[in-house]
Amino acid sequence: MTSPTSAVPTPDCDLCPRLVEFRHDNQAKYPDFFNAPVPSFGPLEAQVLVCGLAPGLKGANCTGRPFTGDYAGDLLYPTLKTFHFATGEYGARADDGFELVNCRITNAVRCVPPQNKTTGPEEKACRPFLIDEMKAMPNLKAILALGGVAHNAVIQTLGLKKSQWKFGHNARHELGDELPILFDSYHCSRYNTNTGRLTEEMFHDVFRSLCEEL
Ligand code: URA
Numbered sequence: 421m422t423s424p425t426s427a428v429p430t431p432d433c434d435l436c437p438r439l440v441e442f443r444h445d446n447q448a449k450y451p452d453f454f455n456a457p458v459p460s461f462g463p464l465e466a467q468v469l470v471c472g473l474a475p476g477l478k479g480a481n482c483t484g485r486p487f488t489g490d491y492a493g494d495l496l497y498p499t500l501k502t503f504h505f506a507t508g509e510y511g512a513r514a515d516d517g518f519e520l521v522n523c524r525i526t527n528a529v530r531c532v533p534p535q536n537k538t539t540g541p542e543e544k545a546c547r548p549f550l551i552d553e554m555k556a557m558p559n560l561k562a563i564l565a566l567g568g569v570a571h572n573a574v575i576q577t578l579g580l581k582k583s584q585w586k587f588g589h590n591a592r593h594e595l596g597d598e599l600p601i602l603f604d605s606y607h608c609s610r611y612n613t614n615t616g617r618l619t620e621e622m623f624h625d626v627f628r629s630l631c632e633e634l
Pocket of ligand 1: 474480
């Protein structure tokens with residue numbers, strides 16, 4: 421049996437002019453960084469897809485692995501390990517040997533945006549890659565959206581209406597027959613954890629809900 425595959429943006433993807441310009445600036449400024457659309461991480465056979473926002477400049481955009489080297493990864497990866505979705509030691513490097521189990525991680529937008537902020541057209545341009553990601557996961561049962569942008573990207577990618585499916589922390593959305601269950605969490609960003617909007621306990625509660633689904 422052949423393994424499933426998903427379509428990925430090419431390293432020089434030119435769908436978003438602002439992100440291409442930022443990539444070129446970063447290639448000049450940080451020549452040792454990955455500086456390209458960051459591919460998803462984890463097995464396509466997984467039941468769970470975690471969807472983040474976009475790579476951080478000096479994190480995933482540097483290492484080439486989602487959330488790796490980003491502050492947000494310092495909460496996400498240990499949490500995945502606690503809930504048995506990962507093995508090995510997370511070392512904030514793409515070659516740390518850390519592996520995901522029954523879980524895959526992607527981003528709503530694959531390229532690093534200036535000031536960590538994506539635009540509507542960029543989110544739309546990247547949607548085909550999210551569609552392919554979902555289609556390439558034959559056992560997909562649940563999606564965990566980290567933050568409102570990821571939530572809306574999943575909803576719109578599935579052809580559903582944003583107005584009917586509102587983001588809510590620790591919400592569980594039954595989107596319809598044959599569709600994965602969508603869980604939401606506040607993004608595990610530095611801002612959200614520093615301000616107390618998201619605590620480790622709150623994040624773990626979301627993972628407890630997710631695990632009950634599997
Ligand atoms: N934040 C995200 O949402 N995704 C990453 O890959 C890194 C940080």
